[in-house]
Amino acid sequence: MSYIPADKLHEEAIKTVKELEGKELKPKDRLSLPRQEMPSQDPEVRKKNMNEVALGYFEEQVKIEAERCLQCKTAPCISGCPVQIDIPGFIKTAAEGDYEKSLSIIKRTSLLPAICGRVCPQEVQCQLPCTVGKSLKDVDLAVSIGRIERFVADWADAKGKKTVPQVKPETGKKVAIIGSGPASITVAADVRREGHEVHMFEAFHKPGGVMVYGIPEFRLPKRIVADEIEALKEMGVKLETNFLVGRTRKIQDLIDKDGFEAVFIGTGAGLPKFMNIEGENLIGVFSANEYLTRVNLMRAYDKERSATPIYQAKKVAVLGGGNVAMDAARSALRMGAAEVHVLYRRTEKEMPARVEEVAHAKEEGITFHFLRSPKRILEGEKGRVRGLEVLKYELGEPDDSGRRRPVEVKNSNYEMEFDTVIVAIGNNSNPLIEKTTPGLDTNKWGNIVADENGKTSMERVFAGGDIVLGAATVILAMGEGRKAAQSINELLSK
Ligand SMILES: Cc1cc2nc3c(=O)[nH]c(=O)nc-3n(C[C@H](O)[C@H](O)[C@H](O)COP(=O)(O)OP(=O)(O)OC[C@H]3O[C@@H](n4cnc5c(N)ncnc54)[C@H](O)[C@@H]3O)c2cc1C
Ligand code: SF4
Secondary structure, eight states: OOOHHHHHHHHHHHHHHHHHHHHHHOOOOOHHHHOOOOOOOOOHHHHHHHHHSOOOOHHHHHHHHHHTTOSSSSSSSHHHHHOOOOHHHHHHHHHHTTHHHHHHHHHHHSSSHHHHHHHHHGGGGGTOOHHHHTTTTTGGSSSOHHHHHHHHHHHHHHHOOOOOOOOOOOOOEEEEEOOOOOOOOHHHHHHHOOOOOOEEEEESSSTTTTHHSSOOOSOHHHHHHHHHHHHHHHHHOOEOOOOTTTTTOOHHHHHTOOSSSEEEEOOOOEEEEOOOOOTTTSSSSSEHHHHHHHHHHHHHOTTTSSSSOOOOOSEEEOOOOOOHHHHHHHHHHHTTEEEEEEESSSSSGGGGSOOOHHHHHHHHOOEESSSSEEEEEOOGGBBBBEEEEEEEEEEEOOTTTTTTTEETTOOEEEEEEEEEEEOOOOOEOOOOOHOOOTOOOBBBTTTOOOTTSSSSSTTTTTEEEEESSSSSSSHHHHHHHHHHHHHHHHHHHH
């Protein structure tokens, strides 16, 4: 993937649409239509700003991309979608230019299309089994389902066509929702729709979960998440921020003393993992979680106005190979670092980050060091980081995850200079709720145990999203929320 200016992509799409006019397309013609690249900001410009990188399809591009869909009878794409959106259905209506209908089809099963269209890893979900990608023998050539979804959602937003779901008459029953990430947003909407009183408790001063404090503005503008929260408020959901359940109030008290008839726990996986190597307590070492929270939630990028500016880094090492690592690296660049290096102990092929994010990071000038991992963080003056002692690795036999295990190359250590190190090797769940809620079963990783309907070991207590799955994805959190909401609504209907 290399950068093509947006106006060039638009010009080509206009030309192709003209050629398509009045043509009856056979499957062979559809397969030969050019896959539409996502217009994006120029890498040289965007690496200095926080604005969204991907600009969204032009209407002509949507037409072409939607016409690439073969409308397969078996629709394998649907089985790849965690919430089973009627993908051929919404693509067909988008191809016909009926975006309103297209959106209504998506909204039957997915509450957050503007968000999912931007951040879902479609290449390993709906686009993976897509017949077009299979026929062309390249998953990157599958129909760009997520980009069409995003266009339709943005179109509705631009036309002011967003609708607030109808709420049934009040039932007088109260439900507490803990956390305000995608799992909780979904539960709040689905439960409130049935007329129950919904109170959402969020520990941070802003709602939205990782979509606000973790995923950066340049990938998911905060405005989009804020709109979803606003819609909940318009439905009558009561939101309380700066409310840490487990400290401000315990779960049992919400049920016994505050009259909540059901509780949903959607507290996510916000506890960063560390490498447990020497030097992790030095000045200049951050967890990706802390770094991204400071940049995003505390708006450290807004240097003129932010009350909590961030450590000025010049040469940054990011440890890890997932989306979180990419977000941290690209954020560090935008915060003014002269050089950003990502160190990953396997090869590019095993990197869990989305291919698109890695490509964007490379375009922006981030340097990757594969088969490398630090042995220790080196101390410089006054307890500050001065660099890393790095070890080389090679790939051995596959491990439990099926990926080839990285094996240390003996005596391969060397030093690299850095003034900042960001550790992005994953997250666990915060133990606060587990510790303050006797009777709530958790597994060995501290995740809450819930059945397929979101029911936990405690009466009237449900859970879903990352707190159950471990660090996962927005759409999976949303899907879990849907199931838990259904269980809560069934419980309260008795
Ligand atoms: C940097 C980063 C990038 C990511 N990129 C992607 C991506 O591109 N695509 C994708 O699909 N997924 C991505 N993910 C994963 C995705 O964001 C999560 O899977 C998803 O947000 C989980 O949703 P959730 O509702 O379970 O919890 P969260 O979004 O984690 O929200 C939980 C909320 O609960 C609050 N909370 C916690 N404890 C308490 C308490 N005791 N009392 C009250 N409130 C509490 C937290 O403050 C938080 O706001 C990314 C994650 C990170 C960290
Ligand atoms: S699998 Fe691909 S081509 Fe077939 S219906 Fe789904 S999106 Fe269209």
